[in-house]
Amino acid sequence: MGHEDNSKGGNGGQSSLTKSLLLPGLILLLLLLLAVRRRNRRHVTCDAPGPPAWPLIGSHFHVELPLWRWVEREGKARYGPVIQVRFPDHLAVIVSGYDEIREVFLNESLLGRPQLPWRKQVGGLALSEGKLWRAHRTFSVRALNDFGWGRPACQADVAEESRQIVQEIRDRLPAGPAPQLRSAELDVGELVTQSVSAVISRMIFGCEQVAYDERFYSKLPLMQSIEQENRLSLAQTLMRRLGKLPWPLGPAVRRLLCLGRPEPLVMEALRMCQEQIDKRRRSLRHSQQAGGAALARQCSRDYSDYIEFYLREKTNYFSDDENDSGRRDAAGDAAVDEATGAATAAETAPDDPAAPSMRDGRLAMTIFDLMTGGVDAVANLVRWALLLASLHPEAQRRLREELEAAGGDASYADKDKLPYAEAFLEEVQRFVSLLPEGVVRRAVDSTTIGGYRVPKGARIIPNLYGVHHDPLHFPEPDRFQPDRFLRYGRFQPSRHLLPFSLGKRACPGEALARMEAFTLLTAILRRFSVALPDSEAARLDSLLRGSDGFVRRVVEHRLVFTELPQPPPTPPTPPTQQQQQQQAPQFL
Numbered sequence: 001m002g003h004e005d006n007s008k009g010g011n012g013g014q015s016s017l018t019k020s021l022l023l024p025g026l027i028l029l030l031l032l033l034l035a036v037r038r039r040n041r042r043h044v045t046c047d048a049p050g051p052p053a054w055p056l057i058g059s060h061f062h063v064e065l066p067l068w069r070w071v072e073r074e075g076k077a078r079y080g081p082v083i084q085v086r087f088p089d090h091l092a093v094i095v096s097g098y099d100e101i102r103e104v105f106l107n108e109s110l111l112g113r114p115q116l117p118w119r120k121q122v123g124g125l126a127l128s129e130g131k132l133w134r135a136h137r138t139f140s141v142r143a144l145n146d147f148g149w150g151r152p153a154c155q156a157d158v159a160e161e162s163r164q165i166v167q168e169i170r171d172r173l174p175a176g177p178a179p180q181l182r183s184a185e186l187d188v189g190e191l192v193t194q195s196v197s198a199v200i201s202r203m204i205f206g207c208e209q210v211a212y213d214e215r216f217y218s219k220l221p222l223m224q225s226i227e228q229e230n231r232l233s234l235a236q237t238l239m240r241r242l243g244k245l246p247w248p249l250g251p252a253v254r255r256l257l258c259l260g261r262p263e264p265l266v267m268e269a270l271r272m273c274q275e276q277i278d279k280r281r282r283s284l285r286h287s288q289q290a291g292g293a294a295l296a297r298q299c300s301r302d303y304s305d306y307i308e309f310y311l312r313e314k315t316n317y318f319s320d321d322e323n324d325s326g327r328r329d330a331a332g333d334a335a336v337d338e339a340t341g342a343a344t345a346a347e348t349a350p351d352d353p354a355a356p357s358m359r360d361g362r363l364a365m366t367i368f369d370l371m372t373g374g375v376d377a378v379a380n381l382v383r384w385a386l387l388l389a390s391l392h393p394e395a396q397r398r399l400r401e402e403l404e405a406a407g408g409d410a411s412y413a414d415k416d417k418l419p420y421a422e423a424f425l426e427e428v429q430r431f432v433s434l435l436p437e438g439v440v441r442r443a444v445d446s447t448t449i450g451g452y453r454v455p456k457g458a459r460i461i462p463n464l465y466g467v468h469h470d471p472l473h474f475p476e477p478d479r480f481q482p483d484r485f486l487r488y489g490r491f492q493p494s495r496h497l498l499p500f501s502l503g504k505r506a507c508p509g510e511a512l513a514r515m516e517a518f519t520l521l522t523a524i525l526r527r528f529s530v531a532l533p534d535s536e537a538a539r540l541d542s543l544l545r546g547s548d549g550f551v552r553r554v555v556e557h558r559l560v561f562t563e564l565p566q567p568p569p570t571p572p573t574p575p576t577q578q579q580q581q582q583q584a585p586q587f588l
């Protein structure tokens with residue numbers, strides 16, 4: 001009995017313990033459920049259709065990368081023009097219809113970009129947001145527009161570059177007996193990239209160009225960060241998610257995985273850029289000491305370069321509290337200071353506008369963005385245009401006839417006389433869609449797209465390839481047909497073609513890109529015919545597929561370049577009266 005009583009007493013003790021724990025447990029659970037409900041109410045969830053999503057791994061196994069290919073192959077037909085895809089560390093919304101993409105580009109709540117922890121506070125153009133982005137954007141667009149980028153003076157620079165590339169190609173052709181046309185199989189990819197990068201580096205750094213260095217152009221932050229983002233493995237996205245956990249776990253994971261610091265390659269690129277900025281600053285100072293005359297002698301152009309503009313105008317554009325929130329990301333700042341050798345604000349004499357400051361680090365980031373944005377896309381546009389010209393001899397013939405009819409050395413200023421050349425390049429942009437997913441945006445506030453709710457923080461991917469290949473707007477979209485951009489013999493652009501996007505975040509380099517691509521392509525095709533050699537024809541499918549990067553790069557290939565009979569050489573255009581009268585600018 002005593003034993004029974006004891007055991008009863010023991011069970012009774014356990015059950016009273018259970019009872020006393022049950023009530024607080026239930027209350028805790030109830031509170032948790034209420035908190036989750038409140039949170040869900042506060043946080044808008046996306047109601048767009050999409051593939052199934054599983055806890056932690058999201059829709060990882062239901063989609064393929066790059067997303068635009070998956071959307072075109074099956075996603076669009078199954079889920080429609082707005083699709084949500086959940087990844088372990090973020091929600092992506094892929095938008096394919098023209099009306100919906102237009103809505104994205106013009107929506108103020110979708111002006112953000114996915115944020116890399118270290119990049120947030122160091123500015124740059126392409127991946128910053130808020131006030132910081134606005135300040136850099138206003139500054140850069142002003143520099144691009146008002147200081148001659150895309151204007152006649154700058155056109156002369158590009159024309160000079162196109163003469164040089166033509167000469168380089170000629171030099172690579174074997175000498176032959178006089179009446180026979182000289183011909184050779186060449187890969188001109190690097191020549192084109194060098195030309196484009198020479199133009200843009202002269203515009204940014206002035207006359208002292210940065211020597212061509214492939215690392216500098218292929219590994220720059222804009223490309224690198226976006227491409228890395230697009231290629232993250234499941235394990236990497238899971239790590240990212242762990243890094244978002246609350247203190248102390250999240251910060252510990254971030255520190256362990258070095259998530260808050262720029263890549264060593266980015267640091268190297270920043271350092272290279274800072275060296276150029278310092279060099280330019282010194283030369284401008286010397287030129288000012290010599291009364292501006294030295295610069296005028298040294299450079300034959302009449303527009304400012306980007307750094308010159310920065311040194312002269314920065315106080316008008318940037319204030320000390322330009323940070324979005326006033327918070328500074330210590331790890332990011334320190335890393336960029338270290339990379340660029342820039343002094344912190346405290347070390348900088350406030351009344352010395354030429355002294356290095358933290359903003360030099362930001363200038364370096366913006367320059368990277370302009371150079372990577374500028375070089376890779378434009379060089380690939382010209383290379384795609386040459387490849388497509390080689391596959392369409394009839395288009396090539398019409399283009400050349402038009403160039404001959406417009407006069408031996410017709411330039412970009414004569415483009416109204418060259419509607420077929422413009423239509424040809426427009427069709428290259430459509431057919432290839434160089435940035436098939438544009439540049440990813442981020443919702444800075446909850447909003448809607450095509451009537452679907454989209455929460456703050458979601459990444460928005462505009463499927464530009466999909467719009468450019470929509471049979472509703474471009475019949476037989478997989479046929480290369482420049483004539484679709486001609487009407488009664490005149491160039492007729494289409495509003496459904498959006499290679500440079502629209503609205504406040506649209507590509508700031510559009511005018512320059514169009515001018516460069518047009519000038520280089522017409523200069524090359526005026527002097528040479530291009531054809532695909534048999535050795536390359538065997539892998540035509542992979543050539544037409546291109547690479548699956550952020551920019552659809554042309555894969556390496558050779559074309560047969562045959563020199564055409566030369567028109568008589570025309571002397572270089574003398575400087576205009578306005579150009580001669582223009583005073584050497586004052587800086588520093």
Ligand code: HEM
Pocket residue numbers: 105125126127137369370371373374375377378381434435438439440441499500501502504505506507508509510512513
């Ligand atoms: C064929 C050539 C080019 C194409 C197809 C292209 C396309 C684009 C697109 C689609 C965007 C994204 C806009 C958005 O999010 O709405 C963009 C942004 C950008 N592009 Fe271009 N681009 C080209 C050439 C250039 C050139 C020559 C430069 C530099 C001079 C440049 C610099 C930039 C920069 C800095 C951004 C980021 C702008 C921002 O976020 O505010 N691009 N480009």
